[in-house]
Structure formats: structure tokens, C-alpha cells
Amino acid sequence: MAGRRIVVVGSGITGLAAAHRLLSDHPELDLLVLEAGTAPGGRIRTSPFVGLPVDEAADAFLVRVPWALDLCSELGLADELVAPHARTASVWLDGALRPLPSPNVLGIPLDPTSVYDGILPPEALERLSGDGRPDIALPDGDLSVGQVVRPCVGDAVFERLVDALLGGVNAGRADDMSCGVMAPQLLAAARRPEGLLAALRSAQEGVDPSAPVFNAHPSGMGHLVNTLAENLGDRLRLRSTVTGLGRTDAGWLVGTAKGVEVADAVVLAVPAFVAADLLAPIEAEAADHLAQVPHASVSLAAFAYRRSDLEVPGDQSGFLVPRDAGLLLTACSYAGSKWAHLDTGDRVLLRLSTGRIDDPRHTEMDGDALERALARDLATTIGVEAPPAAARISRWPRSLPQFSPGHADRMAAIDGRLAEVAPGLVVAGAFRHGVGIPACIRSGIEAAAAVAGHVA
Ligand SMILES: Cc1cc2nc3c(=O)[nH]c(=O)nc-3n(C[C@H](O)[C@H](O)[C@H](O)COP(=O)(O)OP(=O)(O)OC[C@H]3O[C@@H](n4cnc5c(N)ncnc54)[C@H](O)[C@@H]3O)c2cc1C
Structure with a gap:
């Protein structure tokens, strides 16, 4: 492998994870990472806000799957990770904040006695005391989350809890989301002969309820990408937008405004629509599949209130807003209560999300208008009338x-086509296994293994 050249396009967490794997496992490779932006990290960015390192997008990652935690361990960051202080979230239903039932799996309550008044109608509660067998036979193959959850526990649980959670976090519609990608544990449990609820309850028995679900870094998620980028040294080239891909007998040609790089293998760790454009002249069918992956636009606001203007419950992590509530806000994180490193004492720090695949209103507002609209939604939900201090x-x-149903099959078809007609070219990113940081790292690791195998 010595001297074989691999180019990774994109230095978001996916590209950085791929590059890290290649550098660690095969230091003899000639590795180059080309990044369009002026900084590494892509959709992970931490910057100062009221004197604190506040993430502008992702602020934590799931620790019940291994990839992010394993990477942090390798980088020597695992001991620095922190768990949230406050873990109880609420949902805005019928004009009130109501605590999410606990335990729940992606919003599905496992114990009907834990469901507070006003969350679900009596018939839904009665159904939750059963085993959750579907009232129609579930078709084979991948289904939408709605197709799985509605027949097992009813429409009210789906619309008021599951869609509020999954749809809110992913800015999508759980009725349109691939259950195989977004909630594989629900698809597997719903197909169990004992029923969805019974299967989830027995899986829950092995889970330590006090174990954190998420971890963060006190310096922000930017610290993870900066650590990875520093390890790459001058193998990472910023301000290097890749504008085209080609092929000669010498290998892959990766074109930027500054010249052409020749490579034995290439990882495209860019958003699906960018990968589609780059792939179009090489493999039209794969490019077409990638171009069809819809992407939601979101905005994330950080608001700091004077403590004299707003108090939030110290044991609460925030709340979700279902799509039919008529608000612009989709979620509010009480960041200063949730994370000790974001507790300033004199300020109450909130992180607010807005935007869904079918709600682009925020994109049409300028910054001032969006700030005012979100402040109005906070007045409605948590009663704060004063404007934020920052x-x-x-x-x-x-x-x-x-991710629509059948997504995993379409991705496998892309891999198959590329292996056949464009060996050495691999696509990776948030569009593969899910948007979460661990899923992106997993995709980067898989891409690294594929290109390393190609040049071996
Ligand atoms: C608001 C928000 C909040 C989120 N919160 C969380 C969270 O709390 N926890 C969690 O786990 N996940 C969260 N996510 C999801 C997660 O952060 C992203 O899915 C992930 O960071 C995407 O990483 P990526 O490397 O696949 O893509 P990107 O980060 O988009 O990286 C792609 C990189 O490619 C570069 N690029 C693009 N085109 C070219 C080109 N032609 N040439 C060279 N370079 C190019 C881009 O500049 C970019 O740096 C959140 C996402 C958002 C938007």
C-alpha cells in the first residue's frame, strides 16, 4: 500500500472519521483531504456565545451505539466527555408542556401509568397496557415509522409522541421516514410474535435507566473535529472545492480550482446532492439516487436570558413541539440546565430549533424577524415576555x-453500481445510515475500509 494515494473529499465528521481511520490503520498511504470551506467540521461548528463555547448545530452524540464513543476513546477524549445534568423532556400538547412518559422508546410509552394526564386519550392508554401486536399484518420489507407504529399502538401515540420526537429531531415526517434506517429497533420489535410493546419492554429490562443516552464535550463538538483535523496536519487542505471527477489510466482525477489531484481511490464525504453532481458524468444511475434524497433546511438559535427574566426547571432538559401546534419552534433545549459547562449562573441559555422538510418558513425570514418569531413562541410556551439579552x-x-422507506436498498444499489463501474470511488455521509454523529462516523469508517481494500 505504501505510496498509494487516497483523496477524501469533505472534512465534515464523516470525511474526518474516514481520514482518521486511514491514517491510523495505514500510515504508509499518501492521504489528502480536500475541504471547500475555510474550516474543518462541516455541519459541526462551535463558536463563542455569551463567553461560552456554544455549538451552532450538533451539541451531543448518542452513546448507546459505539462509533462516536470509540472514536473519542482513540483520540484520548473519552475521559473529558460529560453527560447531561437534566434529562427529562416535555412535549407541547394542547397549549401546555407535558413531561414525556418514562420509560419510552422513541416516544412510545412502555408503562401507561407513567403517562401524565392530557397526553393521550383513554383508549390509547388502554392500548398501551397491552402487548402492542399490530391490528393489521405488517407488509414485508422496510416500512415507514408510521406504518409500523400506528397499527401497533394507535394514531394518538404516533402523532402526539413519536412524530413529535422523531419528526422534530430529524426535521421530517415520521409517516415518510424509513423505519429500517431511523428506528430499526421498532421495526424489529413490531415483527416479534409477542408484539411491539412486549418486545420493547423485554429489551428495556437490560438497559440501565441511569446510564446517559448522550454525551457532549465541554469545549463543544468543535473540539472533536478540531482534534481530528490537527492530527491530519497538512494532509488537510482547506479552501479546496472539488469541482469535477475524472478517470485516466493513472487513476482518479480530482479537480479543484488550484489543479488536479491524481488518486488511486476517492471517498466522497460530501452531502448527497454534491456527491450526485460529482458522480453524474461517471455513474448516472447512482447520481440520480443521491440527487433524490430530500434535505430539510433548519435554523438553530442560541438565546441568553437574564435570570431575572426567565427561570427554567433545573431538572428539565427542554421540550419538543409537534408539527400541528402551529408554532415555528420545533424544539427548545434548556442548554444551561442540561449541561453544567453551559450554566453561566446569571444567564439562562436556550437553544432553539426551527424548520422541517415541509416547513421552510424560517428560510424566508431575516435574522431579526426569525428572532422575534422564536421569542413569541417562547412567550407562548414558557411565558417569557422579555426579549433575550443576547x-x-x-x-x-x-x-x-x-430517509424514505427502501433507503438502505437504494444505498446498497449505489455501492454495487460504483464497485462495478467506478472501482475505488466510494460515497459516505449523513445520508447513509442516519444523520447522527455516530452514524456519520460509522459511514466514514466503512468508506475507509472500502478504499483501503481497493488499494491493498
Ligand atoms: C442544526 C443541526 C443540529 C444537529 N444536532 C445533532 C446532534 O445534536 N447530535 C448528532 O449526533 N447529530 C446532530 N446533527 C447532525 C450531524 O451534525 C450531521 O449529520 C453531521 O455533522 C454531518 O456530517 P457529514 O460529514 O456527513 O457532512 P457535512 O458536515 O456536511 O460535511 C461535508 C463537508 O464537505 C464539504 N464540501 C461540500 N462540497 C464540497 C466540495 N465540492 N469539495 C470539497 N468539500 C466539499 C463541506 O464544506 C463540509 O465540510 C445536527 C445537524 C444540524 C444541521
Whole structure:
């Protein structure tokens, strides 16, 4: 492998994870990472806000799957990770904040006695005391989350809890989301002969309820990408937008405004629509599949209130807003209560999300209008009338890919086509296994293994 050249395009967490794997496992390779932007990290960015390192997008990652935690361990960051202080979230239903039932799996309550008044109608509660067998036979193959959850526990649980949670976090519609990608544990449980609820309850028995679900870094998620980028040294080239891909007998040609790089293998760790454009002249069918992945645009606001203007419950992490509530806000994180490193004492720090695949209103507002609209939604939900003492809006256009049923098969078809007609060219990113940081790292690791195998 010595001297074989691999180019990774994109230095978001996916590209950085791929590059890290290649550098660690095969230091003899000639590795180059080309990044269009002026900094590494892509959709992960931490910047100062009211004197604190506040993430402008992702602020934590799931620790019940291994990839992010393993990477942090390798980088020597695992001991620095922190768990949230407050973990109880609420949902805005019928004009009131109501605590999410606990335990729940992606919003599905496992114990009907834990469901507070006003969340679900009596018939839904009665159904939750059963085993959750579907009232129609579930078709084979991948289904939408709605197709799985509605027949097992009813429409009210789906619309008021599951869609509020999954749809809110992913800025999508759970009725349109691939259950195989977004909630594989629900698909597997719903197909169990004992029923969805019975299967989820027995899986829950092995889970330590006090174990954190998420971890963060006190310096922000930017610390993870900066650590990875520093390890790459001058193998990472910023301000290097890749504008075209080609092939000669010498290998892959990767074109930028500054010249052409020749490579034995290439990882495209860019958003699906960018990969589609680059792939179009090489493999039209794969490019077409990628171009069809819809992406939601979201905005994330950080608001700091004077403590004299707002108090939030110290044991609460925030709340979700279902799509039919008529608000612009989709979620509010009480960041200062949730994370000790974001507790300033004199300020109450909130992180507010807005935007869904079918709600682009925020994209049509300028910063001031969006700030005012979000402040109005906070007045409605948590009763704060004073304006925030400081506010920051971060825009993330076309940032959250949406996964429709059959997504995994379409991705496998892309891999198959590329292996056949474009060996050595691999696509990776948030559009593969899910948008979460661990899923992106997993995709980067898989891409690294594929290109390393190609040049071996
Ligand atoms: C508001 C928001 C909040 C989120 N919160 C969380 C969270 O709390 N936890 C969590 O786990 N996940 C969260 N996510 C999801 C997660 O952060 C992203 O899915 C992930 O960071 C995407 O990483 P990526 O490397 O696949 O893509 P990107 O980060 O988009 O990286 C792609 C990189 O490619 C570069 N690029 C693009 N085109 C070219 C080109 N032609 N040539 C060279 N370079 C190019 C881009 O500049 C970019 O740096 C959130 C996402 C958003 C938007």
C-alpha cells in the first residue's frame, strides 16, 4: 500500500472519521483531504456565545451505539466527555408542556401509568397496557415509522409522541421516514410474535435507566473535529472545492480550482446532492439516487436570558413541539440546565430549533424577524415576555437528509453500481445510515475500509 494515494473529499465528521481511520490503520498511504470551506467540521461548528463555547448545530452524540464513543476513546477524549445534568423532556400538547412518559422508546410509552394526564386519550392508554401486536399484518420489507407504529399502538401515540420526537429531531415526517434506517429497533420489535410493546419492554429490562443516552464535550463538538483535523496536519487542505471527477489510466482525477489531484481511490464525504453532481458524468444511475434524497433546511438559535427574566426547571432538559401546534419552534433545549459547562449562573441559555422538510418558513425570514418569531413562541410556551439579552441565529440550509422507506436498498444499489463501474470511488455521509454523529462516523469508517481494500 505504501505510496498509494487516497483523496477524501469533505472534512465534515464523516470525511474526518474516514481520514482518521486511514491514517491510523495505514500510515504508509499518501492521504489528502480536500475541504471547500475555510474550516474543518462541516455541519459541526462551535463558536463563542455569551463567553461560552456554544455549538451552532450538533451539541451531543448518542452513546448507546459505539462509533462516536470509540472514536473519542482513540483520540484520548473519552475521559473529558460529560453527560447531561437534566434529562427529562416535555412535549407541547394542547397549549401546555407535558413531561414525556418514562420509560419510552422513541416516544412510545412502555408503562401507561407513567403517562401524565392530557397526553393521550383513554383508549390509547388502554392500548398501551397491552402487548402492542399490530391490528393489521405488517407488509414485508422496510416500512415507514408510521406504518409500523400506528397499527401497533394507535394514531394518538404516533402523532402526539413519536412524530413529535422523531419528526422534530430529524426535521421530517415520521409517516415518510424509513423505519429500517431511523428506528430499526421498532421495526424489529413490531415483527416479534409477542408484539411491539412486549418486545420493547423485554429489551428495556437490560438497559440501565441511569446510564446517559448522550454525551457532549465541554469545549463543544468543535473540539472533536478540531482534534481530528490537527492530527491530519497538512494532509488537510482547506479552501479546496472539488469541482469535477475524472478517470485516466493513472487513476482518479480530482479537480479543484488550484489543479488536479491524481488518486488511486476517492471517498466522497460530501452531502448527497454534491456527491450526485460529482458522480453524474461517471455513474448516472447512482447520481440520480443521491440527487433524490430530500434535505430539510433548519435554523438553530442560541438565546441568553437574564435570570431575572426567565427561570427554567433545573431538572428539565427542554421540550419538543409537534408539527400541528402551529408554532415555528420545533424544539427548545434548556442548554444551561442540561449541561453544567453551559450554566453561566446569571444567564439562562436556550437553544432553539426551527424548520422541517415541509416547513421552510424560517428560510424566508431575516435574522431579526426569525428572532422575534422564536421569542413569541417562547412567550407562548414558557411565558417569557422579555426579549433575550443576547441572540445568535445559525442557518443550516439543506442540512438534514430524509430517509424514505427502501433507503438502505437504494444505498446498497449505489455501492454495487460504483464497485462495478467506478472501482475505488466510494460515497459516505449523513445520508447513509442516519444523520447522527455516530452514524456519520460509522459511514466514514466503512468508506475507509472500502478504499483501503481497493488499494491493498
Ligand atoms: C442544526 C443541526 C443540529 C444537529 N444536532 C445533532 C446532534 O445534536 N447530535 C448528532 O449526533 N447529530 C446532530 N446533527 C447532525 C450531524 O451534525 C450531521 O449529520 C453531521 O455533522 C454531518 O456530517 P457529514 O460529514 O456527513 O457532512 P457535512 O458536515 O456536511 O460535511 C461535508 C463537508 O464537505 C464539504 N464540501 C461540500 N462540497 C464540497 C466540495 N465540492 N469539495 C470539497 N468539500 C466539499 C463541506 O464544506 C463540509 O465540510 C445536527 C445537524 C444540524 C444541521
